[in-house]
Amino acid sequence: MIVVTGANGHLGKAIIESLLQRLPSQRIVASVRDPAKASALAARGVEVRAGDFSNAASLKTAFANGEQVLIVSADKLGDEALRLHRTAIEAAREAGVGRILYTSHMGARLGSPFAPADQHAGTEADLAASGQAYTSLRHGFYAESCLHMIGDGLRAGELRVPEDGPVSWTARDDLAEADAAILAEPGKWDGLTPPLTASQALTMAEIAALASEVMGREIRHVTVTDSEWSQAKIAAGMPAIYAEMLLGTFRAARRGDFAATDPTLQTLLGRPPRTFRDVLVVFAARP
Known part of the structure; x- marks a missing residue:
């Protein structure tokens, strides 16, 4: 089973859409805070489970029997983001997950002036210290974020x-497709990926x-x-x-x-x- 967190978000939903083109729906689990909002996925045969990064017990249940769990990084800043990710990592470890994957950033480094990049580096360090097999997906900077x-400035002239x-601005849907390709062929990627960029x-x-x-x-x-x-x-x-x-x-x-x-993204x-x-x-x- 492959468990994808944040499956109601832009990235998580796109990853599951791509997985559905590669794998039977019975192998995919969508972990979401509000299962009622994932009814369209359930109708396509995806198992929907309640999972909230702020609730360790819910995550342990959501991750049960997961061969791989993809932790889509939380849309939070600072210590809160690190704490939520640690909760998810520990829940995956306790649930006996085989591999944890995490959506990181190409610019991840401690002390970065871009706060999320510093946070991603912190979570990568937590993954390395967890004792779990893991893959950190070093996404290019989303073009949509740019x-x-x-x-508004472009429209104003x-x-x-x-x-x-x-900056190698990269389309989010391309990254979702690449994430799905990595999930669908486990064992090829360990630790930090190369930068997944345009x-x-x-x-x-x-x-x-x-x-x-x-x-x-x-x-x-x-x-x-x-x-x-x-x-x-x-x-x-x-x-x-x-x-x-x-x-x-x-x-x-x-x-x-x-x-x-x-070139890794193009290859994927x-x-x-x-x-x-x-x-x-x-x-x-x-x-």
Whole structure:
């Protein structure tokens, strides 16, 4: 049995969709906080179990008889994220799971200015110390996260961002497909995967130029100071903690933390990964 946590979320749901193209539904378990919201998966023969990272007992039940458990990283910050992941790791160990897989990040490193990357590194250390067989899926930075961060600027025609560096923005659905491929062929991946990335890393200036082509109008790129950018975000209503987290993206990108590209994702997909242009075309077509 393969247990996928967070199966009602964008990534978890996409992973299960890809698994269903590879394996019988009877081999797949969806672990979700609210099973009522996963009725569509249940109707397709996927077993749905209640599992909450804040409830160790529920996870132990959700992970029962799991040959592999995929822990989709929690959408939390700081010590809370680390604590939730530790709870899931321990529950998997107590349930006798054969292998734990975890959705990490290509930029995972302790002390990273991008807080989630520091957290991912902490969870990878917990996995290594757990005594369990594990695979840490080092995802490329989601292209969708980039558009969430700068989409308003692209639509307004002016991309005002701090100094940055190249980032290999990667389509989330491609990563879900790759995760499913790894789950469907256990034993090939142990420890940290290579960076699972698209084939090109882009700067914000290059994104502005590319968006100008795709959207058919000029998108200006303007570099602002870190404080100017974060103050503008806070003034627009963003909580300071999230403004600081997103600012960390630029700070880490300057160091080259997200610049790597690697052919592993293409190998897993059996085709070239989607490009950032591909993602932009879909973005531009939305009303």
